[in-house]
Amino acid sequence: MKIGFGVDLGGTTVKIAAFEKTGNMLSKWEIPTVIANNGARILPDIADSVLGYCKEKGIAKDEVIGLGIGVPGAVDENGIVASCDNLGWGRSDVIRELSSLTGMPVKVGNDANMAALGEAWKGSGGDNMVLVTLGTGVGGGIILNGKPLTGKTGGAGEIGHMVLNRNETRPCNCGKYGCVEQYCSATGIVRMATDYLASTVDASSLRQLEKITAKAVFDTAADGDAVAQTVLEQVYAYMGEFIANICCVVNPEAVVLGGGVSRAGEPLLEGVKRSFAKWGYHACQDTQFRLATLGNDAGAYGAFKLIVD
Ligand code: ZN
Numbered sequence: 001m002k003i004g005f006g007v008d009l010g011g012t013t014v015k016i017a018a019f020e021k022t023g024n025m026l027s028k029w030e031i032p033t034v035i036a037n038n039g040a041r042i043l044p045d046i047a048d049s050v051l052g053y054c055k056e057k058g059i060a061k062d063e064v065i066g067l068g069i070g071v072p073g074a075v076d077e078n079g080i081v082a083s084c085d086n087l088g089w090g091r092s093d094v095i096r097e098l099s100s101l102t103g104m105p106v107k108v109g110n111d112a113n114m115a116a117l118g119e120a121w122k123g124s125g126g127d128n129m130v131l132v133t134l135g136t137g138v139g140g141g142i143i144l145n146g147k148p149l150t151g152k153t154g155g156a157g158e159i160g161h162m163v164l165n166r167n168e169t170r171p172c173n174c175g176k177y178g179c180v181e182q183y184c185s186a187t188g189i190v191r192m193a194t195d196y197l198a199s200t201v202d203a204s205s206l207r208q209l210e211k212i213t214a215k216a217v218f219d220t221a222a223d224g225d226a227v228a229q230t231v232l233e234q235v236y237a238y239m240g241e242f243i244a245n246i247c248c249v250v251n252p253e254a255v256v257l258g259g260g261v262s263r264a265g266e267p268l269l270e271g272v273k274r275s276f277a278k279w280g281y282h283a284c285q286d287t288q289f290r291l292a293t294l295g296n297d298a299g300a301y302g303a304f305k306l307i308v309d
Helices: 042-057 094-102 111-122 186-199 214-222 226-250 260-264 266-279 295-308
Strands: 003-009 013-020 025-032 064-071 106-110 129-134 138-144 254-258 288-291
Touching (some): 003 042, 003 111, 003 295, 013 042, 013 295, 042 064, 064 094, 064 111, 106 111, 106 295, 111 129, 111 254, 111 295, 129 226, 129 260, 138 226, 186 214, 186 260, 214 260, 214 266, 226 254
Parallel strands (some): 064 106, 129 254, 254 288
Antiparallel strands (some): 003 013, 013 025, 129 138
């Protein structure tokens, strides 16, 4: 039996999964990401872990097709990682280092692109899709004809930093003003709710909360709170607008919503669809909207798919 590995390298844990060549997941586990000494232990720890798995299961070298890994940074067309700030890495040749540590063929991609590739392959995407990851920030990945769109320096798919509002006065984490992330992330939704409450005297149960969260905004809206519903309509307007712009470039079959905010489920999906119907170009009106289905496993599936390809 031929097997391989998909690895999703995050800032606190490394998710590792073993797969059959078909993409059937055999096993998954996590190890801590040791970021001390500029992350020098990270690749050796991953190598020890997968080699340990092979030894334990009696898997010979020639039965392993390889290892794919998603990293939290830009990966260029030659597989060079420019930097991974939250791991302490500067420019790194992950392919060379990890293949010399494991003796396996290695491929590397950006983590958000790998999550998109995973959803495209085994989740709810298809071969032409855009994954919109709505979490603390907004990330994403674009899959065209079954392949991740990476661009020259690996910056393709950074949809959270498309500019939506040229008049924004507060900066985004990236240093620009008015990025998608400032309105459509969990943090952005909280900020929009806080701003709305500060600018009106409208009654809302959100005012009783010690701390407003994105989940609380969805929950109170579902309970009929008019302020929360208005805030979400503003959020959906931004989401529909920026997704419509992406679709003008990509014309995907499906847009898949993932990340923590997507746990809001059907109301989110319906709100974005409603807004997209208004902002979407006529040739893109058939675009399907779906919720992501692989959760935290998407990155490992996608990283393994790199090796299968
Ligand atoms: Zn930004």
